[in-house]
Amino acid sequence: MPAEFTVAGSDWADIKPDDSSRIVVNMGPQHPSTHGVLRLILEIEGETVTEARCGIGYLHTGIEKNLEFRNWTQGVTFVTRMDYLSPFFNETAYCLGVEKLLGIEVPERATVIRVLLMELNRISSHLVALATGGMELGAVTAMLFGFRERELILDVFEAATGLRMNHAYVRPGGLAQDFPQLAEDRVKRLLKLMPKRLHELELLLSDNAIWRARTVDIGHLDREGCLALGITGPVLRSAGVAHDLRKAQPYCGYENYEFDVPITQSADCYGRYLIRVEEMKESLKIVEQCLDRLRPGPVVVDDPKLAWPADLTIGKDGLGQSKEHVGKIMGSSMEALIHHFKIVTEGIRVPAGQVYIAVESPRGELGVHMVSDGGTRPYRVHFRDPSFTNLQATAVMCEGGMLADVIAAVASIDPVMGGVDR
Known part of the structure; x- marks a missing residue:
């Protein structure tokens, strides 16, 4: 009987010997390579991956269950910590759901500020995706460039909310406070500087022979595979499907903004890199339009029974x-x-009912299904996080490829485990 080497311990006691020697190894959970606490169980023959499975649950927070024990406004403090690289999307999706149950519309200024912050957040998230992906493939300079630019965006977030992450700034009915002039001035400086910085990042990577060798024709997932697995976001658009909820199901007034949805036909890691670069450019266009639309006015509904905190x-x-x-x-x-x-x-009371709201996060469709029994706390809140859904593509992207290419494939998915293990 050929030898079988199992490094996964008793978890895989069901593995049976076959006609060839094989090794089952754990990759992760660790930084870098597996984007944090993602465990990959790989079966390999030499350097070829014959089977890949995802092991999740190492960052479990119980956020969805915790929401049932907090009032509707306090829930924002929890959801902002799920996908911690795109907190404004978590907050906005949650608050849009609460507002639909309440049957209210937030003031125009609050909506514009939400869009502005989400698009800046999209850029900062994509910068982390390219920075960490570059580092994991050995391009440490990409890590430097990505985090350098991200700091400029976090400066805006800090000026607006007082925090660089986990803001709890978007609230049911509007915003926690107005967008200060300091934050607006920093956005204007950012718009002047960021196009040049993004161009430098492109010059570093787009035609880099090593970068292309590690990403072109790696982690392939075509259109049919994406649709079968429910994949959304840059992974789907890299396969030529121009699906973006900002266009397909507009929310927060996105139908009034001019921007394009970039696509490629390569369906590989390199195409996903190109998509994220182009999306950052489009987000800058939207942010500039937001500044033009920013008019003085209230940032919370004029209803003392809903506006919290007040004054x-x-x-x-x-x-x-x-x-x-x-x-x-x-x-x-x-x-x-x-x-x-x-x-x-006690918090606000939300009429009984249920609703599903979805927004286009940096990783794809972020949806929230919430149920109210008419009380001051949610009866149930469940998030459809794109990182969780997109991780299904790991096996398809990796099986049959080289062991080193697993790193590139996972990085191109850009999973954030806080959104997976919520």
Whole structure:
């Protein structure tokens, strides 16, 4: 009987010897190579991968279950931490669902700011995808370029929300606070600088012989395979399918913005790289249009029973309730005090019903199905995260290829395990 070497321990006790020697190995969970805590179980013959399986669950947070024990507004603090590289998409999808159940529309200024932040977030996410993907394939300079540019975008996020990640800035009914002038000025500087920086990244990688050797015709997944597996985002568009929810099912007024949906026909790792570069350019166009549309006005619905928190101002000691609001609830209006206490302690009440809302995240269709029983907390919230769905493509992309190409294939999918193990 030929020898069989199993490095996976008792997990794979069901593996039976066959007519040839084979090795079953674990790749990950580790950084780099497997994008964090993704475990890949690979069966190899020499340097050829004959079978690939994904092992998930190493970053389990129970966010969806936790949402059932928090009020609707507090839920934003949880969902922003799922796909931690695109928090504004998590927040917006969640809040759009709550707002549809409530039957309300947020002010125009709040919607424009949401679009602006999501498109900046798309750029920052794609920069991380290319930076980490480059590092994993040995292009450390790409890592430097990607994170250098991402810092400029995080500076905008910090100026707007006070945080560089996990913002909880988008709230049901609008935003936590207005978009300050400092953040707007940083966006304008970013628009002047970023096109040049993206061009430098292209000069580094697009015609680089080593980069092309590691990505061209690697991790192939054609149109039929994408559709069969439910793949969305850059992986789908690299196979020639121009599907983008911003065009197909517009939300947040995307139908009023001018932008293109880049596609390629190569259906490989290199095509996905090109898609992300072009998408960053299109996002810059949208951000510029957002600045033109940004008009003074409220950023939360004019309904004291839904707007929470109320009347925030920035003082010497930081962000807090305005003195006028505190004076009213503490000195002149018992009704306002009672309402303020209830909205802070219990949260808003959402009519019974269920809804599904989807947005186009940097990795594809991010959908949220939420159910309300009419109370102050969600009855059930479930996210359709594109990282989870797209990981199905790992086996198709890797089996029959070389062991080293597994790294390139997984990097081209760009999974974020926080969205997988939610």
